[in-house]
Amino acid sequence: MHNQRNVLGKEIKPCCQFPMTGFYRDGYCHTGSEDLGRHTVCIKVSADFLAFSKDVGNDLSTPHPEMDFPGLIPGDKWCLCALRWKEAFAAGVAPEVYLEATNEATLELIPLEDLQKHAATYTEDLL
Secondary structure, three states: OOHHHHHOOOOOOOOOOOOOOOOOOOOOOOOOOOOOOOOEEEEEHHHHHHHHHHHOOOOOOEEEEEHHHHOOOEEEEEEEHHHHHHHHHHOOOOOOEOOOHEEHHHHHHOHHHHHHOEEEOOOOHHH
């Protein structure tokens, strides 16, 4: 799992450790056969995206401690399901993406060009 690559074809970088993200809650947007939702897109959470996601039935701002989910606020980094990002993109509210921390498996569902249009600057100190 730790030899997965990002959408740029390089070693995947960590997305976020606070809040701890990723399907495997390891800070990376790693994926595997158990990850049916493909939590592979490392995003910078925005208020517009949170409102959109809640409106379509996926409230990401309310904490769910029983699922080890803290609830997100604008500015957080998070490994988002690829199809949710694609849905937000189609609705014009796609959050920014950290390409270096976005898993290459995302490219099976979303063209790199679409991700690049929403690229955010990645730095390790954002963790």
